[in-house]
Amino acid sequence: MTNRPMLEIMVRREPVTLPPGATVLEAARTMRDRRVGAVLVTDPEGALLGIFTGRDAVWRMLAENRDPARTTLAEAMTPKPETVGPRAKAIEALRLMQDCGARHLPVVEGARVIGVVSRGDFRGLEQARLDDETELWERL
Numbered sequence: 048m049t050n051r052p053m054l055e056i057m058v059r060r061e062p063v064t065l066p067p068g069a070t071v072l073e074a075a076r077t078m079r080d081r082r083v084g085a086v087l088v089t090d091p092e093g094a095l096l097g098i099f100t101g102r103d104a105v106w107r108m109l110a111e112n113r114d115p116a117r118t119t120l121a122e123a124m125t126p127k128p129e130t131v132g133p134r135a136k137a138i139e140a141l142r143l144m145q146d147c148g149a150r151h152l153p154v155v156e157g158a159r160v161i162g163v164v165s166r167g168d169f170r171g172l173e174q175a176r177l178d179d180e181t182e183l184w185e186r187l
Contacts, residue, residue: 097124
């Protein structure tokens with residue numbers, strides 16, 4: 048169960064992407080309309096430049112009192128986020144998400160974005176295995 052590849056997990060939808068020149072306001076509206084928690088920021092060839100999430104909206108916009116209509120994603124995104132390949136296993140992605148404190152993980156093949164996974168995309172047994180591993184490491 049914890050050996051599902053990313054390709055199997057992310058089959059449900061295309062990733063939401065925007066260019067770095069899009070505004071934070073555009074990103075927030077897109078996230079609302081598409082009901083997603085993250086937008087992947089890509090160049091014209093589909094290469095990943097960064098990720099913009101709800102956390103970025105709070106930490107980089109609200110906390111700094113910045114204007115979302117005038118701030119571009121290039122200014123507000125998390126640049127060069129951790130990524131995983133399409134053949135990575137579910138448990139590997141969960142470990143990486145835990146290690147870097149991320150809720151969303153872009154899936155890339157070569158230089159191109161092909162998807163994104165979030166914590167909610169994983170099954171209970173996958174999360175349970177990660178919890179067991181974490182508990183084991185904390186005891187050591």
